[in-house]
Amino acid sequence: MPIKMFDGNGAAVEAIRLARPGVIAAYPITPQSSIAEHLADEVAEGKIKAEYVRVESEHSAMSVCVGAQLTGVRVATATASVGLALMHEVCGVTAGVRLPIVMPVVNRSLVAPWSLWCDHSDTMAERDTGWLQFYCANVQEILDLQLCAYRISEHEDVLTPSMVCFDGFYLSHSMQRVDTPTDEEAWDFVGPYVRKNMYIDTKDVMFVNDLCPTDEHTEMKYQQMMGFEAAREVVPQVFAEYGKRFGRKLYTVEKYMLDDAEIAVVAIGSMAGTGKYVVNELREKGIKAGLLRICMFRPFPEEEIREALKNIPVIGVVDRSSGLGGAQAPVCTEVKAALLGTDAKVFGFVGGIAGRDISDGSFRKIFGELEEIREGTRQKVTRWFDAREDAMTIREVETC
Amino acid sequence: MEMQQNTPTNTPKKRRVLGPCSHVLVAYNTGSWRMVRPVADQEKCVRCGICAGYCPVAAITVDKKADLMEIDYTYCKGCGICANECPKEAIAMKPEGGEN
């Protein structure tokens, strides 16, 4: 397979190109903009033979995608942050009418305060919208997971759209080498889009998404739930086939040094690499640290997580979104639920908000506190581990 | 919701569809809403067809050549637009259940 250089957005565009969409509708938003631009370039240059609809909002982007895919073509769009929030309503339609749209989402904080930088508040707000969610650790995975997502989403038992999430700037604008399948190899894997469920066809008439009475609505949601259940089976199959064809292992959860670990951190997204680096460092010092990376967040792989973390007494979960008002932030909430009934002590950490770097120092602090918990010298962790001490007095203004 | 069954149902091979869609053409028994019914005076009627054009439920058939003006009451909601628009005042709205 050829090695190409891509930043994260470039890898997303390449995966879209390889999947040969018929209609593209995209609206620019930092840090996704270069996806919208490069897709337009590829169409203008004839490298993607698609209709490019230059929409006036993300809401319309997803609306165009819904209409187009119902005619029986694969579609493409991408977004980030408030763009995803604006799309939210139509994302529910996409999922509810079982359109297997695959969408890269470049993670960026939601307003307010305004920020251009990465956290997961945008996609975590969509976690119950009915989309599969994959979180990438590096640029290579963006390409890999997106190609797999077409196969997973379009599987006749799944028929559920996918968000392929990757961290804004950390991955979207980070140039990395990417093993890239040839056009033929990728097409042989992804294959043409075949409409399998509802569609708009004047020769085969149905009216999609009409009002659903109460005596059927629960059943429609049950069907969606079964799509997620099917995805639990289909995802490993597709990952295995992808690995066989292209030689790279993909994960629902990635285990790192967990087998004999006494403390572990659960991470998601691009922070995981830094976490592994600190695990190595701690291991050299004789501390039995490990890391679990959640790659698939929807459906949530609770059994894999429970299995991976069994026998580890102290566990920290790092959320890159604040989970305001919750018992824990979203990832920790779900990990805790997965570990219910085990003896593990689970602690939530919130940090990396709006582009604050989750550095090696961050992980040293987190692992350090977990180790103290394990030793019994600490009872609580610093949940907001990277918040400034002057948080409550950060603005002081002159009184009138 | 009562369904009218005046034509045979197609039953092509069945397949599963997931998610919400409508695929069975029905008509609701809107004729049951009627409080008043349009009654045509066939002598006054000049078969112009204005009533038929405006009828929301397309209940009126007018055929000038066949000298025909017919009202199908199955779906007629009794709105009275036909009577109101008739240039010859050939349609009267009469109470349902009363003397016609």
Next chain:
Amino acid sequence: MLTYTIQPKGLVSPGINTCQGCMIDVIFRNVLDILGEDTALVIPPGCAAQFSGCGPESAITVPGIQGNLENSAAIAAGIAAGFRFQGNDHTQVVAIAGDGGTVDIGLQSLSGAMERNDNILYICYDNQAYMNTGIQGSSSTPYAASTTTTPAGKPVGSKDLIRIVMAHNVPYAATASVSHLPDLRKKVKKAKEIKGCRVLHILSPCPTGWGYPSAKTVEIARKAVDSGAWVLLEYENGKVTLGRKPAALGDVAEYMSMQKRFAGIGEDAVATAAKNVTDRYAYLEKLAQIG
């Protein structure tokens, strides 16, 4: 896969739960009669959603999707793009939305589709308020009209959709009224033959929301046209063509007096409404004189 339990009238079911005296049925039947079976629809929530159906039950014989309230034009644009990609340049893609779904919440996506000149026919049936949700005021609700959210009468006039449409330089746009069906059919036929984004704005009086006996829908619509409260016009290749000059331009008093939504308004308000109508007509006449 559509299963027929009844014989449709044209391409539409004859028994639909639109209100007694509502003429949206007539709009659908006439539009689909002209466009034919090779038509795909987008219908947002609203009165016309009676036609998309409920549960498995449908009321029309052409395919479509019920979208959200505000994205009818965008979904239609997507359908049109999907068809175009597949070499289908014959299927008419039509969005049929009410005034709320058009001039209020749907204006942005309609604006986008008009600017891109997407190959769709956008039809707004205008009953001048959110009738399906209980007669709340919209930006199409006229001056002084009482609705459940303008109980004392709307203090400002309505948004002028057709002028907004014209500002997008679409290839074809027209207004129509359920009282003037041959005119409406002529405009749908013309729209059918033109490529690009076409917009029809059709007056559809609402007995429930306007407060008049159901028999009067056509009469009221005709009065709206005759008084200039609703102006019939066409916009084609940048040129405005007005219909026949209203017989009683500015004479809105009787038109308003027939409707409970204007009940109790003073003479001043009637005079203001009349001035609004004549001023707008004078402006449209000037537009029609250009080019």
